[in-house]
Amino acid sequence: MKIIYIFLLGIVCVSCSSIGNYELTGVLPENSKVTEVYLLTQEGKGADTLARGQVKPNGSFTLKGKAEKCLLYLGMGKRGGRIYFYPEEGNYQLEKMGDDYQIVTGRNGVQAKLNGHLQKVKMNSDARMNLQQQMRQTGNEEVLDGLRKENEQLWKQGNDLLLEMVADFRNTDIAAILVQDNMWTLGYDFKVFTRAIEAMGNGPVSEVKEKVMEKYEEACSKQLTGKAPDFTLPDAKGKKVKLSDYKGTYLLIDFWASWCQPCRVKIRKLKKHYSRLQELGVEVIAISCDQKKADWLKALDEDQPMWKQLIVDIDINGSDTSDDYKVEFLPTLYLISPDGAVLDTNPGMEEIETFVKEG
Structure with a gap:
């Protein structure tokens, strides 16, 4: 049994020694001030260092090690940016690609x-x-x-x-x-x-x-699903409007703010599609998240949207409507079904047409 054990141990050792190695070489710019390169298991804090290599005065370096066959990150001093390295057996070269670096190889692989x-x-x-x-x-x-x-x-x-x-x-x-x-x-x-x-x-x-x-x-x-929360909000003239007023029709609700440039761009885009939305039987309501009514009214005067304009009002509604609708980013749009169900978030025109035609 002892002889057999030694024989098996020898097989295992031979198997381990047959695992291939990699070699990574490169030349960094002389003004890079990098003195060391290293391989990390992940980005940020908590990363383990698997290999280190000193950078010579001429900027050249060599990293050698066992082919780990896992995705690693090459670090170079305090340089930012992500350089992926998947070390399989063979030779690799660090090359500059425009303003960035990439590790290249002549072999087909990961x-x-x-x-x-x-x-x-x-x-x-x-x-x-x-x-x-x-x-x-x-x-x-x-x-x-x-x-x-x-x-x-x-x-x-x-x-x-x-x-x-x-x-x-x-x-x-x-x-x-x-x-x-x-x-x-x-x-x-x-x-x-x-x-x-x-x-x-x-x-x-x-x-x-x-x-x-x-x-x-x-x-x-954080996604809004199920029935859309009802609300009671004032329009630009102070008239109260409810979500339930639109029961029986498709409704596109746009949460926005006057200070949000992408929101203003979205208004211009909606204006181009508004006639098509009406043809489809889709009503549009905009709900402003502005804290100052004057800013909201000024934006309306500048952009001239044709659809119903409301503003978040906690006193009237009893809660912040943007919170009720789980709004995290502006603009955020919701497509609501005739029976009040949330169909989609931030839909494009093709998606809106599909929902209406299939509904």
């Missing part, structure tokens, strides 16, 4: 697949930054409207690219990490967040996945 997605996401991000700079510089309202439309399309495209990347690593730890690392984007749009959870799939249990699901469950609890 890193190469991840890089393909990251390059598309980066191109989209750069295009949006350039477009937003144009928006800040132009004073022509017609040109600005066109740029806003293009920016909205680029934003949707960016979300799609992000979700495609997550889906390409579906049912893996990588998918959960990608969702967690982009929570700042996903947390803003519940619909996109839901698509990300679906794209992530049912990967292995991990601390990262648990945190992602906790965030998603928290977001779910």
Whole structure:
């Protein structure tokens, strides 16, 4: 038995020694002032350091280690930004990509697949930054409207690219990490967040996945569902209006404020679609979250919306209507069914038409 045990132990050792290694090299700019590079298990506090490498006076460095086969982060001094590294067996090179860095490899594998997605996401991000700079510089309202439309399309495209990347690593730890690392984007749009959870799939249990699901469950609890809360609010002339007054018709409720620039843009967009909404039999109500009535009335005079305008009034309603409707961001729109049920949050025209036609 002792001989057999020693023989088996030898097999195990041979197996362990056969695990491949990686080598990561690169050259940093001489003015970078970086003296050390290192591999981290996660971003932020609590990260473990798996490897360290000294940067030579000429900016070159080498990191060597066992192929971990998990998504890590390359750190370089105090430099910000995220540099993903999935160390499989083989050689890797840190290369500068515009204003950023990326770890490249000549082999097909996880890193190469991840890089393909990251390059598309980066191109989209750069295009949006350039477009937003144009928006800040132009004073022509017609040109600005066109740029806003293009920016909205680029934003949707960016979300799609992000979700495609997550889906390409579906049912893996990588998918959960990608969702967690982009929570700042996903947390803003519940619909996109839901698509990300679906794209992530049912990967292995991990601390990262648990945190992602906790965030998603928290977001779910903040969504307005079921019957829309009734309200009694004053219009611009002081006349009281109730939600129940619109029973039997589709209703689009827009929560906004005069100081919210995206809200004002949304009003202009709604004005373009208003005739189509009326054709569909959809009434529109706007509820201002302004604290000063004068600011609200001034904005109405400037924007000239054609639909019913109300303002949050706790004294009249007995509660803050924006709280009752779980409004976290402005603008927020709700599509309400003829029987008072919440059908959708922030719907586009296509979604509104679909609900009405199928209803």
